[in-house]
Amino acid sequence: MIITRLYASLQKLRPAWISPTKWHHPALYCTSVTTLPLERIRNIGISAHIDSGKTTLTERILFYTGRIDEMHEVRGKDGVGAVMDSMELERQRGITIQSAATFTMWKDHNINIIDTPGHVDFTVEVERALRVLDGAVLVLCAVGGVQSQTLTVNRQMRRYNVPCLAFINKLDRTGADPYRVLRQMRSKLLHNAAFIQLPIGLEKNVKGVIDLVQERALYFEDDLGMTIREDEIPKDMRIESDERRLELIEHLSNVDDVIGEMFLEEKTPSPSDLLSAISRCCNALSFTPVLVGTALKNKGVQLLLDAVLDYLPNPSQVPNYALRPNKQGGEDRVLLHHARDSSHPFVGLAFKLEAGKFGQLTYVRVYQGCLKKGEFIYNTRSKKKVKVSRLVQMHSNNMEDVDIVYAGDICAMFGIDCASGDTFTNTPKLEMFMESMYVPDPVIAMSIKPKHTKDIDSFSKAVNRFTREDPTYRVTWDTDNKETIASGMGELHLEIYAQRMEREYRCQVEMGKPKVAFRETLVAPIEFDYLHKKQSGGAGQYGRVIGVLEPLPDEDNTKVEFQDETAGTNIPKQFVPAVEKGFRGTCEKGMLTGHKVTGVRFRLQDGASHMVDSSEIAFILAAQGAMKQAFEDGIWRVLEPIMSVEITAPVEFQGVVTSHMNRRHGIITGTDANQGWFSLFCQVPLNDMFGYSSELRSSTQGKGEFSMEYSCYAPARSEVMGQLIDQFENSKGLPVASKKKSGR
Helix, strand or coil, X not given: CHHHHHHHHHHHHCCCCCCHHHHCCHHHHHHHHHCCCHHHEEEEEEEECCCCCHHHHHHHHHHHCCCCCCCCCCCCCCCCCCCCCCCHHHHHHCCCCCCXXXXXXXXXXXXXXXXXXXXXXXXXXXXXXXXXXXXXXXXXXXXXXXXXXXXXXXXXXXXXXXXXXXXXXXXCCCXXXXXXXXXXXXXXXXXXXXXCEEEECCHHHCCEEEECXXXXXXXXXXXXXXXXXXXXXXXXXXXXXXXXXXXXXXXXXXXXXXXXXXXXXXXXXXXXXXXXXXXXXXXXXXXXXXXXXXXXXXXXXXXXXXXXXXXXXXXXXCCCEEEEECCCCCEEEEEXXXXXXXXXXXXXXXXXXXXXXXXXXXXXXXXXXXXXXXXEEEECCCCXXXXXXXXXXXXXXXXXXXXXXXXXXXXXXECCCCCCCCXXXXXXXXXXXXXXXXXXXXXXXXXXXXXXXXXXXXXXXXXXXXXXHCCCCEEEEECCCCEEEEEECCHHHHHHHHHHHHHHHCCCEEECCCEECCEEEECCCEEEEEEEEECCCCCCEEEEXXXXXEECCHHHCCCEEXXXXXXXXXXXXXXXXXXXXXXXXXXXXXXXXXXXXXXXXXXXXXXXXXXXXXXXXXXXXXXXXHHHHHHHHCCEEEEEEEEEEEEEEEHHHHHHHHHHHHHCCCEEEEEEEXXXXXXXXXXXXXXXXXXXXXXXXXXXXXXXXXXXXXXXXXXXXXXXXXXXXHHHHHHHCCCCCCHHHHCC
16 A cells, blocks of 8 residues: 555656656566567667766666666766666776666666677677677767777677667767767768757757757756757758758668658658658668767757667567577578567577676576576576576666566576576477677786685686686686686786676785787698507507698688598598597697697598597597698798777877887878867787877876777787797797798
């Protein structure tokens, strides 16, 4: 009775434009979420470059939808911090480290939201979020525009075919220019993009936006942006709004048949015609609608929520496929059913793992059927049967228990032993598995060890947890140098995990100097013919391999390929996998510098075997011997990771910054200037970027900032290669390798 009266009182107090469903108390909230039809569900992610305002935008979304009572600052200056930045480190640094999931209601629609990090060091968080989402909001800064990480996020969206809206944020900043950002979207991101909103005023004069679809002006009256006043388009903006609306129609007519036909017949599309066309083209990835606003000043967020409902797809509009092994040894693609009932077997993908106080928390996207609390499910990879003892929906680091979830929902389970990317079903007969997410290889490594020997157990627990949660964070034992090596996506990545070990496990660690993940590759094809023969009484070992080791094209220089071209029975087919195993095992540690061998293809063309003495181990050793032969006879070189670097600073420091990049062997690929600031775009070897952060700050009076992301592997300079070869030979106590062998 008390709850009912309180709920009725809240209904009287709420603003008129807020949907009543947003004021449910938690029990009612969860019930309504799990019983909604698919048409009223959206699964979206919010992605952008560093400091574009993703978390601030998410905070405003949760406030306007009634999910939280008040808004807080991202950097936690008020002592609270943003809801989605639940980790203490995130609030102190003002950055997002882990993606955070939540769900909320807007106009009787359930919106599942994942807020993702902007730093390239935590790029795997964006990868796994986009893998399971149906749509995304690409946030761009009205001053910074399209930046380096924006390009990365855009590639990730394209990899998983995720339709997106663009939201140009921070209109209140000095130097805001949304028109420049739109031009960059078309030229750099290659989006067929057009405004569906125009700003009314910029910088300190931001008052509202013009809705080009409905042809109206919307003003945000109060500081919290709660009161939205609709009015006629201002007379001084009427010509511009007409031109921009015509531009919108032209961009749509190029990709939509309905609007194209109306355009040719010189008919003016109605608002409903435009709304339907934008939705169709956005879902088909052929058009990107562009909205504007400022999340910090509480303007434009509600209109973005409306656009999410109007233009981004619901789960039923996105075809999802599972893979099923066939009798021919291949895989068939099976279309999954999106009905929100139990008429089809349950299929779900575990896309994120997180250790919590109640054990491992496994985030799951449900693609087919339903999952009930207390049911048994099967891991299609490990073939293990597990019971779902607790089922929750996440609101940042808070959990809300639910009894059942359906296709289209994102939930979390406790006590499930699995790996990121595993597929679950509710019957062992359903041999299906979902395609996992792309996991980039680490580009930097450092030695790591606990400061005190008494903390070894805590260190082991922390390493075990973090490597399970984050597949880009890898910890290995270096047998040559007798030290533990932590590998990751950047210095910040490794630094964050070192701090988390100290905070969460009370284990202080010492980090060594950064080590770049160099690679070795072949310059020109080399033939091999190697016979492994060993006789020591009894059954011996016999295996012969003949073929060619050749370099792959530059765009594939991080891959390793094996090709079986044998005909007949000189090498029995059961021994071919052993040859591949021996080849790939040798590639783990090259013979030039001790780094991985990549960018090579092992073509097995012929060989020989013995009826008695041939075995799997014989052909493994034969392949290893063939690789050693190719190393001795071939010409090899070292590859190093090249980073795309973007530096932004006041124009007066442009000369200094350019000289920095030249000294660090960077190749300048472009420059841009805007409102007294410049941006410099370069390709720089990662090995030359260490310590640049402090150098940039000191030389630009603290005003400069930079971001970088992995671009490609390219041949290292001869002096770098020489140093690596000498270090490797000295570590083994051997004479220096010949110049011919290393291609120097």
